[in-house]
Amino acid sequence: MGVCMELLIVNCTYVEAVSAELRADLVETAAFGSDDDWNDQPEGWTWPDGISVPWYARYEFRNTLTSYKPHFWAGERWDKMRAFVPPELRTALDEFSAPLFWGEYNWESADPPFTPAVPGRENHWCPNAMRWLLAEDVAALHHFWTQVEPGLASLHAPFEQHVAEPAGWINDFSSFAALVAEWGEVITEAAERGWGIIGLKC
Template sequence: MGMDITVLVVDWVHLMKIAPDDRLEVLQESAYADDEGDEVDAGWVWPVEPDRAWLGRYEFGGTLGSYKPHFWAAQAWEDVRGAAGTPLRAALDEFLMALIWCGPEVDSDAEHVDAGIFPSVDGLWRPGPLIARGPRTVSGLNRCWGEAAPALPHLREPYASRAACPGRWIADFEEFTELLSGWAEVVREAQRRRWGLIGLPI
């Protein structure tokens, strides 16, 4: 799992005007461009160039851009979800399955991509997982987080016994909730702007 991830919120109207075959390349080229002097350890990077005003990049604190923490957060949810109450389990299942978790089915290989964004996900070469969720999906994810967040503290004790793993990227309940809260911030911002969100393996 030596992959990276770059998470963006994207003006969906602008993205849909780009030819489907060109969208992934344009996203990859636009994600960083000339931002090198504006790097942040955590939070938002908003490009200053007018021709890139249609996107913003979110940096997850403490991850160094690696996908590994997201993978281990998904694994932690797999380990602890049986201890969650039904409403929390349903809400977080939906939230995480849309973003970083492949679901409870053994050997599932779900794509985290809404239909119609790219001509064929199977035909898109990339070095790791791709996330692409349009405004309608984002709205549903924002609702899911609103349902899940108040109940998350109830997972603290079962997390300690079932999912905590000192030395791993997501070592404890605090790191788990911090990473999920980062995703919630991305979803919230995309919802506020009525944009979509993209996760690129770069």
């Protein structure tokens, strides 16, 4: 079956003001709601109803059925072609995608190796968190996104030349570029609000 991921952008100040023992329930309710709500969520953004000052929004990635697999496969595709991308764009996309696609990848084994600017973070009060980015992490990723976005289309040629026999969820360049662009949309929205990001396993 694989792992599903529900993504929230959150006002970290609001979440941190809640006692630690209640935070996990707070964000899980925001992400999943009732069983009926969860099954009927539209793709794209969902903002909470009935909250005078919204502290979160949910993002449903398009064409993923909430599965984390497309994000994993996007990282695999990038790993295949990154050595053939101009250094400035490669560095920007390495840094942008590091906490989003690569997971616990051993950065030093990449060719060429790199060190992520945004570190992986543990979250002890929400053990189901797959992705946990503070507002300052989001701001850093947004900086890299502004460098990636203008060059995203230029990755078409290296994708076609160096991603041999694509399979799985990300099986052509359009699906790769679309998923990267969706992450750009999420990062931009969170950065403009000064919010963080939580990706929860389901």
